[in-house]
Amino acid sequence: MKQQIGQRALTSLISLLGLVVLVFFLSRLTGDPAALFLPVDASEEMRQNFRALHGLNDPIVVQFGNYMADLARGDFGESLRRARPALDIVLEAFVWTLQLALITMSLVAVAAIFVGSVAAFTVGSKFDRFASLLSLVGASAPDFWVAILAIVLFSLQLGWLPTSGTGTIWHWIMPVAVLFIRPFGLILQVVRGSMLSALGSPYVKTARAKGVKSKSIIFVHTLRNGMLPVITVMGDQAAALLNGAVVVESIFGFPGVGKLMIDAILQRDFNVILAAIMVTALAIFIMNLLIDLSYALLDPRIRK
């Protein structure tokens, strides 16, 4: 097991390095940040000064060498626009995204597993059909539209919730609810399918024949075996959230990493782009590791 983790860490480190090299050179191909930071009528002298100030006048290979040397010392460089260390900016934003992702995925896990299991157990019933419809709607609703609709309904019409921002628990309700919908729809479907096939397997038939209670069949025998595909999909969905929920963060004014990354790309804020990519990549790597570990916990065969 330890060896597996070690191997995984090594391959992830190599991919992370590859990512840094790729993003470093690709981002520098996209254009001159001086053109975006300075006003259109800025003089050539101002542009030269800006580039000199940020080391953008050196040949690109020298820039890369400097960047990697700084990185080795744990220095991610300064933001070109904000006159602050890039890593600080990214970590501040990442904390918001992490909270959003954690809260949302915990709620999704509980709700989707519960509804999906019950639907599988009562397959063909009204509840099952309703759950399937819910899942379809959830998986296909565009979050931009849902978010605006939610603001119109709950803030403008009913006046129950603040439109956007942070500060109180009420500010979290709409963003979490909007982010909840899609993974809930997808995972509910996976839970249902996986549980159905588990329920049809010989060991469940045996358990039923022995007179084991339904509750026990669902929650003790089937759930554990049906969880592997569910965890895989949940991992994908959680990774998408960690990468930043750009639309939802933008609409609700959440200062998360998704919006930060998009802004940084549009503004050619190279150091922030790189720092944001490294931080999210690291987070996704850690999450994948946790998923592997949970596989091992659920299925003894994987442990060996």
Added chain:
Amino acid sequence: MKRGKYLAATLLAAAAMAGPAMAQDSEVTIVLSEELDLIDPCMATRSNIGRVVLQNISETLTELDVRGDGGVMPRLAESWELVDENTWRFMLRDGVTFSDGTAFDAGDVVHSFERTQSDANSCEISRYYEGIDMQLTAVDDLTLDIRTDPAQPIMPLLMTLLTIVPSETSMEFTRDPIGTGPYQLTEWNVGQSIRLERRDDYWGEASDVSAATYVFRSEPSVRAAMVQTGEAHIAPSISALEATNPATDFSYPNSETTYLRIDQMTAPFGDVRVRQALNMAIDREAFIGTILPDGSIPAVAVVPPTTLGWNGDLTTVDYDPEGARALLAEAKADGVAVDTEFMVVGRIGNFPGATELYEAITAMLTEAGFNAKLQMVEVAEHEQFYSRPYVEGTPYLIGAQHDNSRGDPVFSMYFKYHSEGRQSGVYDERVDALIDQATAATGDEREALWSELFALLHDEIVSDVLLFHMVGFARVSESISFTPTIATNSSLQLSEIGLE
């Protein structure tokens, strides 16, 4: 049902106690379109930074009267006079202190200017003093001489742009702006909000608003909704689509002019008939009230009508596709390659409806016999087409917006129309000479020269396809009194807000 009502009441009560988002008594909340990346006074000409910093935290020696026609008004300078052709003397206000308690004097002005010119930062304000050799001298604590070469007749106007910081301020960008203004920065929650509080020791009249919180929302419908629900008092920019409530929604000229620049050095645009035909091919009226909001004005110059030297005699080119075709045929007969394919380059998201506007224009040009195709590009790519050295290969017309709310064409004309200007497509000695003369002239002569330049560019040279002076929309809560003006695009003085 009862339960639902109970829940609603509980939520409502909780929302009312929700803290910073809900303003109380004399505090206001202002919702801006994007997060502030910097808050340095020397970047205050950037619109959202200006709305927070300019004349709330920082002050300038003079200010431009945008509500009346008072011209340049005193602020930190009480008066000024011309000592000789090249030297202005400013008499500074006594008893002014910065928010850190230090006294304001002429040395601070000298430092503020030097700071904008320093290599240790990339201050935007410096561009307004480019090409001028400026010597600032503190004669005594309250007297400042500015000696320039060449002479600067509009020095008092140029001083509306120099934000004053204490002489202790380092050359690098600061995150703690200190100014002499009526408010001071008390809180900056990065990514979320900025809070300003009123100063007790401000030299001028105390304003009604005791504190202001600025929040950032990129979605225009959310900004509009926030004023409607009472979470904010002013949303300085909402979209035309949202501006449907006459009680709260204002339209105001936002000092932007939309136009297509013609580069006369590329064929077939060297021929004046082709340039005239471009202008005649576009039905400007058709855009107003459809793609663009009512209130947009067909443009005859690259600066808005509030600018010095505005020439009221100039008229918009009438829509005349037949006439355009006839002119093209005439040019073709003389050997001009009017069939040459060219691009109309527009910037994605430049203003609401930008893509649709450029699509329609390209269609109109094609209709009139031009071989035009549309190319929408994002901001960094647009900049490559917009500024020298221009993109070579296919000829193109570039669609762009220019902002001049500063009252004088000097901030526009050199770089837009001088042969050496960074974004000029005009190469004409008469234009160069007029720009040079007008820049150096004063009073009525200056006004007349600018006026003459506008006419020359519009009637004879046909320098651009001028499109529209644009309008912006703001939503203002009924609980305060505030009227947006052309200046709201770059500054928003809290002292102008009245509480009802």
